[in-house]
Amino acid sequence: MKPVASASRRPTAVGRGKKMRTAVLEATIAELTETGYAALTVDGVAKRAAVHKTTIYRNWKDSTNLVADALASHFAQDIPIPDTGAVDSDLRELARTLISTMTTRAGQALLVTVLSDAVRIPQLAEVKSALFGDRFRRAAIVVTRAIERGELPADTDPTELLKTLAAPLYFRLVFTGEPVDESTADHAVRVALAAARAHALPPV
Amino acid sequence: MKPVASASRRPTAVGRGKKMRTAVLEATIAELTETGYAALTVDGVAKRAAVHKTTIYRNWKDSTNLVADALASHFAQDIPIPDTGAVDSDLRELARTLISTMTTRAGQALLVTVLSDAVRIPQLAEVKSALFGDRFRRAAIVVTRAIERGELPADTDPTELLKTLAAPLYFRLVFTGEPVDESTADHAVRVALAAARAHALPPV
Numbered sequence: 001m002k003p004v005a006s007a008s009r010r011p012t013a014v015g016r017g018k019k020m021r022t023a024v025l026e027a028t029i030a031e032l033t034e035t036g037y038a039a040l041t042v043d044g045v046a047k048r049a050a051v052h053k054t055t056i057y058r059n060w061k062d063s064t065n066l067v068a069d070a071l072a073s074h075f076a077q078d079i080p081i082p083d084t085g086a087v088d089s090d091l092r093e094l095a096r097t098l099i100s101t102m103t104t105r106a107g108q109a110l111l112v113t114v115l116s117d118a119v120r121i122p123q124l125a126e127v128k129s130a131l132f133g134d135r136f137r138r139a140a141i142v143v144t145r146a147i148e149r150g151e152l153p154a155d156t157d158p159t160e161l162l163k164t165l166a167a168p169l170y171f172r173l174v175f176t177g178e179p180v181d182e183s184t185a186d187h188a189v190r191v192a193l194a195a196a197r198a199h200a201l202p203p204v
Numbered sequence: 205m206k207p208v209a210s211a212s213r214r215p216t217a218v219g220r221g222k223k224m225r226t227a228v229l230e231a232t233i234a235e236l237t238e239t240g241y242a243a244l245t246v247d248g249v250a251k252r253a254a255v256h257k258t259t260i261y262r263n264w265k266d267s268t269n270l271v272a273d274a275l276a277s278h279f280a281q282d283i284p285i286p287d288t289g290a291v292d293s294d295l296r297e298l299a300r301t302l303i304s305t306m307t308t309r310a311g312q313a314l315l316v317t318v319l320s321d322a323v324r325i326p327q328l329a330e331v332k333s334a335l336f337g338d339r340f341r342r343a344a345i346v347v348t349r350a351i352e353r354g355e356l357p358a359d360t361d362p363t364e365l366l367k368t369l370a371a372p373l374y375f376r377l378v379f380t381g382e383p384v385d386e387s388t389a390d391h392a393v394r395v396a397l398a399a400a401r402a403h404a405l406p407p408v
Contacts (some may be wrong), residue, residue, distance in 0.1 A: 112319060115378055129381040164395055168367060168377035174319055175374055176367070177333040180386070191368055195401035196396045204391070 023049040024056060028070035033109045037067060037117035037124055053131045068127045071114065075131045081139055085148035088189065094139060095165055095185035102173055103180060112174065136162050159202040164201060165192040210241065211269035227253040228260060232274035237314045239273060241321035241328050272331045275318070279335045285343055291350035292393065298343060299369055306377055307384060340366050360400045361407040368405060369396040 027049035031040050042063050046053040079101065084094040101107050114119040118125040136159045143158035152161075168188045172178045195201050231253035234251040235244050246267050247257075250257040264270040283305065307310050330378040340363045347362035374394045376382045399405050 011322055086404070093212070115316060115319065118381075128379070132380040163372060163375065163380070167371040170379055171367065171371035171374055174378075176336040179328055191395075191399040191403045193258075194404035195398045198398035198402060200394045200398035204387075 020055065020060070024038045024051060024059075025070040025073050028165070029074050030072070030108065032067060032113060033106055037121060040067065042066065062069070064123050071127055071131055072134075074110075075135060079135060079139070081141060082143075083145070087142070087151045088193065089151070090142045090146070091165060091189045091192065093183060094142060095188050096182055097117060099169055099180050099182075100183055102169070108173070115174075116198060136141060152193075152196050153199055155199055155202045157201055158169055160201040161192050161196050161202065162194055165189065224255060224259065224391055225263075228255060228263075229274040229277050233278050233314065234272070235241065236271060236317060237310055237406055240317045241325060260325070268327050271328070274336070275331055278314075279339060283343070284340060285345060287346075288378070291346070291353070291355045292397070294346045294350070295369060295393045295396065296389060298346060299373060299392050300386055302370065303384050303386075303389055305372055312377065319378075332348065356400050357395075357403055357407045359403055360367070361405055364405040364408065365396055365400050368399055369393065
């Protein structure tokens with residue numbers, strides 16, 4: 001993380017120590033997973049992180065900012081972008097990592113909490129949309145490299161391909177409740193590549 | 205609905221009148237949408253449907269049976285199975301109907317309530333899985349007919365194709381929060397057909 005960019009958003013947090021920041025953000029994720037957004041309090045987060053409430057208010061202003069920052073940190077860390085030299089293995093690795101973050105009990109609880117609260121709470125809906133958008137932007141390089149290597153048609157939209165890859169994983173996990181494993185990942189990769197190669201994933 | 209099949213499951217309900225049944229099931233969906241599964245009570249449903257509590261207990265035994273039945277009725281009604289004579293237009297119609305049921309405020313609230321409660325409540329998770337399974341089984345005929353007409357490869361798995369069609373719609377609606385409209389439906393159809401024609405949707 002670039003200190004300058006962080007500092008511009010949270011002037012005192014960096015000065016007060018990265019440790020405090022990490023503790024507070026992790027406590028926020030834990031509280032969010034357990035209680036949901038609506039029931040989350042700065043008090044609860046402070047107690048769990050063993051910091052004073054005023055430290056949180058000084059650094060994050062309110063619980064919405066705190067949750068937005070915690071989710072952004074959480075989602076930014078969890079999916080490293082692969083660069084194996086081939087699109088098949090890059091996408092397989094991406095899909096498998098996504099699955100392993102989602103299938104932990106905590107990961108699934110967090111996901112569904114955020115989803116259900118986001119229906120009623122506009123700020124959280126925005127945070128959620130921004131997080132997904134950010135994830136797709138970060139991973140787009142995998143598709144861009146594949147196009148440059150001639151592995152995929154030039155008319156392939158990176159975000160559309162990544163959504164085609166991710167959608168069936170989320171769908172199985174959250175909607176149909178079927179098991180999601182490595183063969184699910186590989187299947188999703190085959191479908192996404194077939195669609196791209198049939199020119200069915202052009203920019204929208 | 206076949207009276208014999210209904211009668212075997214709920215002996216007195218049919219005798220007491222279809223009107224009562226409809227009123228109670230609709231009240232259950234309304235309560236579920238507003239309060240969620242955990243907070244739903246037979247009392248609340250009875251008041252809303254203007255029937256006596258004992259009528260509900262007599263016909264459904266408990267609130268879990270009631271919710272399972274209400275969701276089954278609701279989901280069974282909402283997606284008619286098209287038969288236009290061509291796979292493209294059948295799937296487009298299917299996807300568009302699915303979207304129109306999901307994008308109403310009530311439809312979306314119900315969906316997310318069921319999802320979030322299902323994480324914590326095993327019986328509801330089973331109901332949810334059964335409902336999705338049932339929907340896919342009912343719609344499979346669309347793909348089977350397409351295979352018979354030679355529009356799709358014989359190795360196409362109907363359920364896999366329907367999941368490939370549905371997943372991006374649910375994904376956009378519930379996860380990324382992007383708009384979901386007729387062009388989303390058409391795009392999902394193109395991707396699913398491309399995958400099937402590339403033999404990427406064989407039976408699992």
